[in-house]
Amino acid sequence: METKDAIYGRRSVRKYTDKPVSDEDLMEVINAGLMAPSGINLQPWYFVVVKSEEKLKELAQITGQVFGKFKPVLDNRFSKNPEAIEETKEFLNSMGGAKVCILVFLLKDNYEDFTTVVEGTSAAIQNMCLMAYDKGLATCWLTAALRVGIGEELRQKFAPDKGQYLAMLTLGYPAISPKMPPRRDGRYIII
Template sequence: METKDAIIGRRSVRRYTDQSLNDSDVQDIITAGLYAPSAIDLQPWYFVVIKSTEKLEEFRTFMSDVYDEFEPVLNERFANHPATIAETKVFLNSLGGAQCCILAFMLKQDYPDKKSVIEGVSAAVQNMLLAAYDMGIGSCWMTAPMRAGMDEELRRKYAAEHGEFIAAVTFGYPAYTPKAPQRKEGRYVII
């Protein structure tokens, strides 16, 4: 697959089949994240891979609580799109049946240049999304715990000795292929 095809073709998948992911594919996804660029080669990421049935169920319960806190944001943002709110509720409560979820954190709690560390961790997440897509594995980057104000609780629960929560990403074999949203105008200038 060409890199451009992966960038343009990858979608946020919110419904997965029950086909399990094999450990070598999960390892390849993590490795892609580990090879992301980072400012002054800090490699500032720390990943928690949730793959066991028991831990996925525990995380689903946590995300159900996240939805309860996040619902007002969704109601405001999608007031004219109740189907989107309903779909998000189902997804956050079930993780869409994902077979794996990777939580991305900052490696440490104290960095003098926090913005560049967030960029590095975000680049690692993007690498994982593209690697998964290349393997036929769907994904969805979630920031709802931050928007719901539950990111610190998530960090204490899964990575207490590490830094801030950046994102959670679900992975699994897609049960459907979402349509790409229309690209919005006015997002760049060439000077």
């Protein structure tokens, strides 16, 4: 696959098949994240790969709290699309049946330049999304738990000696093929 095919083809998928992700493919996805660029080469990320059925259930118990707190945002954003709100509720409660979830934390607290470490960590997440797509896998990059204040609970449960929780990726084989949402105009200028 060419890079541009992964960039243009990747979608956020919220429903997965029961097919397990191989350890080999999982490691390629993780290693793609580890290869990301970062400001002054801090490599500020720490990934917790949640794969066991027991731990996925524990994770779902925490993420299930997100919908109630996030619903006002969804009501505002999708006021004319109640189906999207219901789909989001189902997804947050079940992680779409994903066989793997990758929790993304900062390696430590108290970086001098928080913006720089978030940028580097975001590059790592994008690398993982693109590698997953290259492997025939799908992802969904979730930030709602951080937005509604559940990030610290996730950190305490899954990475108590690491830094702030930033995001989660669901990972698995797609059960659906979402269409690309329209791209918005006015997002760049060439001068």
